[in-house]
Amino acid sequence: xxxxxxxxxxxLGAIACLSLLTVQTYWVLRTWDLQEREFNRKANQALLDxxxxxxxxxxxxxxxxxxxxxxxxxxxxxNVNNVFEANDLEYCLDKAFETQxxxxxxxxxxxxxxxxxxxxxxxxxxxxxxENKVELSEPLPKxxxxxxxxxxxxxxxxxxxxxxxxxxxxxxxxxxxxxxxAFFIYSMIVILxxxxxxxxxxxxxxxxxxxxxxxxxxxxxxxxxxxQNDKIKDDPRLSRYALIxxxxxxxxxxxxEKVLQLAKIERDNIELNVEEIDLAMLIxxxxxxxxxxxxxxxxxxxLDLDAENALVRADKLHLxxxxxxxxxxxxxxSGEKPDIRIGLRNQGKFLVLSVQDMGxxxxxxxxKRVFDKFYRVPTGNxxxxxxxxxxxxxxxxxxxxxxxxxxxxxxMGKGTLIEISMPQx
Numbered sequence: 001x002x003x004x005x006x007x008x009x010x011x012l013g014a015i016a017c018l019s020l021l022t023v024q025t026y027w028v029l030r031t032w033d034l035q036e037r038e039f040n041r042k043a044n045q046a047l048l049d050x051x052x053x054x055x056x057x058x059x060x061x062x063x064x065x066x067x068x069x070x071x072x073x074x075x076x077x078x079n080v081n082n083v084f085e086a087n088d089l090e091y092c093l094d095k096a097f098e099t100q101x102x103x104x105x106x107x108x109x110x111x112x113x114x115x116x117x118x119x120x121x122x123x124x125x126x127x128x129x130x131e132n133k134v135e136l137s138e139p140l141p142k143x144x145x146x147x148x149x150x151x152x153x154x155x156x157x158x159x160x161x162x163x164x165x166x167x168x169x170x171x172x173x174x175x176x177x178x179x180x181x182a183f184f185i186y187s188m189i190v191i192l193x194x195x196x197x198x199x200x201x202x203x204x205x206x207x208x209x210x211x212x213x214x215x216x217x218x219x220x221x222x223x224x225x226x227x228q229n230d231k232i233k234d235d236p237r238l239s240r241y242a243l244i245x246x247x248x249x250x251x252x253x254x255x256x257e258k259v260l261q262l263a264k265i266e267r268d269n270i271e272l273n274v275e276e277i278d279l280a281m282l283i284x285x286x287x288x289x290x291x292x293x294x295x296x297x298x299x300x301x302x303l304d305l306d307a308e309n310a311l312v313r314a315d316k317l318h319l320x321x322x323x324x325x326x327x328x329x330x331x332x333x334s335g336e337k338p339d340i341r342i343g344l345r346n347q348g349k350f351l352v353l354s355v356q357d358m359g360x361x362x363x364x365x366x367x368k369r370v371f372d373k374f375y376r377v378p379t380g381n382x383x384x385x386x387x388x389x390x391x392x393x394x395x396x397x398x399x400x401x402x403x404x405x406x407x408x409x410x411x412m413g414k415g416t417l418i419e420i421s422m423p424q425x
Contacts, residue, residue, distance in 0.1 A: 006191060006192070006195060009188075009191070010188055013184055013188065017180075017181050017184055020177055020180075020181075021177065021181065024173065024174050024177050027170060028167070028170055028171075028174055031167050031170045032163065032167065035163045035166055035167060036073075036163060039102075039156075039159060039162075039163060040070065042100040042101070042102050043070075043076060043100075043102065043154075043156065044068055044070070044076070045100055046093075046096040046097050046099065046100040046102055047068050047076055047078050047093075047096070047154060048067065048068050048078075049092075049096040049099065049100075050078070050089070050092040050093050050095075050096040051067060051068065051078050051080055051092075053092045053095070053096070054080060054084055054088055054089060054092045055080065055082075057084075057088050057092070058082065058083075058084050058085075058088065060080075060082040062080060062081070063079055063080075063081050066079055066145065066147055066148070067079055069143070069145070071141070071143060071153075073159065073160075074155055074156045074157065074159040074160075075140070075141065075153060075154070075155045075156075076153065076154050076155075077111075077143045077148065077151050077152070077153045077154075078151055078152055078153075078154070079145075079147070079148045079149075079150075079151040080150060080151060080152065081148075081149050081150055081151070082150060083150060084110075086110060086120045086122070089108065089110065089152055090108075090122070090124065090133070093106075093108065093124075093154065094124075097126075103126050104126055104156050104158065104159065104162060105123070105124065105125045105126050105156070105157060105158055106123075106124055106126075106154055106155060106156050106157065107121065107122065107123040107124065107136060107140065107154075107155050107157060108121060108122060108124070108140075108152055108153065108154045108155075109121035109136065109139060109140035109152065109153045110150075110151075110152045111142060111143070111148075111150070111151050111152065111153065112150055113148060113149045113150065113151075114149070114150075116142075117139070118136075118139040118140060118142070121135070121136035121139060121140060122134060122135055122136060123135075123136055140153045140155055141153070205259060206259075206260070209256045209259045209260055210260070212252075212256050213253075213256060216249060216252055216253050216256065219245070219249050220246070220249045220250070220253065223242060223245050223246045223249060224246070226242050226245075227239070227242045227243065227246060258390045258391070258394065259390070272314075272315040272318070272401060272402070273315050273316070273317070274313050274314060274315055275313065275314070275315075275316060276311055276312075276313055277311070277312055277313070277314055277316055277319065278310050278311055279307075279310045279311075279312055279314075279319070279344060279351065279353065279422075280305040280307060280310035280344055281310075282316070282319065282320065282323075283303065283305060283323065283342060283344070284303070284305070286320060286323060286324070287301065287303060287342075289324075290323070290324070290327050290340075290342075293327065293328070293331055294327075294331060294338055294340055297331065297334075297336065297337060297338055298336070298337050299331070299334065299337045299338035299339060299340065300337075300338075300339050300340070301340050301341075301342070302339075302340070302341040302342070303341075303342050303343075304341060304342070304343040304344070304345075305342075305343070305344045306343075306344065306345060307344040307345050307346045307351055308346055309346060309351070309424055310344055310351060311351075311424060312351055312422045312423070312424060313423075314402055314422070315398075315402070318398045318401075318402075319398075321394065321398070322394075322395050322398055322399075322420070323342075323353075323355070325391040325392070325394055325395050326355040326391075326395060326418055327340055327342070327355060328391060329391050329392060330355060330356070330357030330359065330416070331357075333357065333359040333360050333416070334357045334358065334359035334360075334415075335359060335360065338357060338358075338359070339357065339358040340355070340356070340357055341354075341355075341356045341357075342354070342355055342356075343355075343356070346424075347421065349423060349424060350405075350421040350422060350423060350424065351421075351422050351423075351424050352419055352420070352421050352422075353419065353420045353422065354417060354418065354419045354420075355417075355418050356415060356416070356417040356418075357415045357416055358414070358415040359415050359416065360412070360413065360415075361410045361411050361412040361413055361414055361415055361416055362377060362408075362410040362412075362416055363377065363412060367408055367410055370392050370408070371392045371393060371395070371396040371406070371408075372393060373390065373393040374390070374393075375393075395418075399420060402422070403423075404420050404421060404422050404423075405420070405421040406418070406419075406420055407419045407420075407421070
């Protein structure tokens with residue numbers, strides 16, 4: 001995977017995750033705020049109702065100002081400004097909370113400012129039909145307002161927990177989002193590790209192939225000298241061995257060049273020298289070289305260059321390599337006598353280059369992968385067709401760089417047709 005693709009994945013993924021995190025954080029805070037406002041509204045109304053009912057029961061008037069004040073997030077004080085019984089207060093609170101559907105545990109305290117202390121206080125656990133009231137071991141906080149003379153305070157000790165319990169759907173989605181974020185981070189770590197291993201592997205292969213270049217060149221030069229020797233020419237057996245060495249050295253050098261070329265492609269160093277090319281003339285120019293490969297196996301080459309306009313804009317070197325790779329692939333998989341057909345035709349605004357063989361064909365379940373790097377159709381323990389699986393990968397890469405459409409059609413026992421559609425120049 002190229003560095004640009006990895007960077008793009010990381011940046012876009014990070015933006016997506018941060019966006020989700022921002023939106024989810026907003027909704028969590030928004031939901032919390034709404035839930036807290038609703039709780040505070042119910043608590044204020046319930047305490048106001050309890051104070052009014054308490055005043056009616058004990059026949060006294062309530063202050064017109066500062067009757068109910070919220071001192072903290074979960075603590076309210078109610079200034080009734082008159083003496084009342086604790087049992088009356090409990091009855092009024094229970095009834096008011098039930099009316100407002102406040103099913104909360106709470107603790108209350110009754111304060112007398114003349115003595116500057118809490119005169120009564122209990123913890124009341126919400127449990128319908130049961131007595132769950134316990135005397136407070138520690139007094140509730142006193143209110144510092146001097147206008148408050150005789151008042152009671154109510155504290156909801158589990159307010160935050162109950163608000164959270166009402167937000168379980170939002171919390172569940174938040175947890176799922178965090179799991180997704182953690183999975184994304186883990187995936188990025190794995191991808192970066194794999195990329196590092198891939199770079200180490202690629203550097204090793206590059207260094208190894210570069211090291212091969214020197215001995216291959218030396219063997220090639222030595223083989224040329226060996227072939228030109230008169231004694232070798234006079235001995236058919238030695239001459240044949242010398243030609244075999246020459247042929248295999250050239251084959252090894254071709255494979256090394258392919259590896260180095262693909263390494264350059266993977267480093268994002270592709271520089272296309274685009275020019276206007278008459279593809280029909282190019283094919284005719286390189287056809288003698290192609291025919292030599294096919295004739296070595298007693299095969300045939302057919303040229304169907306019927307296109308009226310064969311001009312395309314392309315890199316001549318890479319286009320030539322594409323043709324050689326496609327023909328080489330057709331020859332390798334055509335059996336003893338390859339029958340290769342190269343065609344050109346106009347199709348709308350495109351020039352279509354086709355290379356067809358009458359070989360063994362490619363199974364359907366392997367056709368989508370034959371353009372992958374190093375991929376070769378499995379043949380069990382039979383290795384009669386040599387190669388590294390780089391030729392078609394190179395073709396696909398160059399077509400992608402030129403923005404050409406690549407298509408493959410194949411049927412077992414009937415051969416393979418590869419077509420490249422190029423915008424006409």
